[in-house]
Amino acid sequence: METIEKGVVRRMYELINLGRVDDLDEICSPDLKGHAGAGADLSELKSSLNGFREPFPDLTADVRHLVQEDDVISTWVTYTATHERDFAGVPASGRRVKFAAWDLVRVREGRIVEITQYCDLFTIMSQIGALPTSAPA
Template sequence: METTEKSVVRRFYDIVGSGRPEDLDEICSPGLVGHAGAGSNLAELKASIGSFLEPFPDLTADVRYLVQEDDLISSWVSFTATHEADFAGVPASGRRVKFAEWDLFRIRDGKIVEITQYCDLFTIMSQIGALPTAAPA
């Protein structure tokens, strides 16, 4: 049976995939603390997700693992998307990307109060043609 905390995390990825980061208010504490790619607070988390959805509007999450210890949920997620607008200075390529992300959530009273995000940006940059794929012979 899935815990309440895991359900909150699954809802997080549903909201990200819906393209409506403003809906994160539903499951995030106003005092959310963010680390790494999540920004430092709820406003920065929403902005970060929103800026990622511009070049990858069809972003889809496949939640591979959710591991819980007390109020902490660790997730490993595989994302797929199409590169449809500038990303990190790279013009839209139309290429499909697949990359992984690891997130750590702290859930209290049904709300995300802390989040740390690590996204595999190297893989994304390689797949959109921003990095060489092989060393010259």
């Protein structure tokens, strides 16, 4: 069943997929509180997401699961993208990446008021060639 809260969260991923991170104002509270990869507030959330869009301009979120309890939605997402610019000091490799992310989003009165984001940076770094593929003998 699609609730209003789940619809708001789905809209967030639509905006990410469209590359319209700056339009998050339409669904996020100006007083948004962020945690972990989301940064501390709305400005830092946008900066964090744009920080991924720059090296991975074709970043696409595939929402796998939305699970809701009260006003909190837990989201399991799979992202795919191509590494086209420097990321974390690693020059563009042209490699495709696929990684998982988990977001915990609180929605009140149709707006995102709190978000915690975690993504699998180890997998990203491995796929762009930043990590050795095996330990030395």
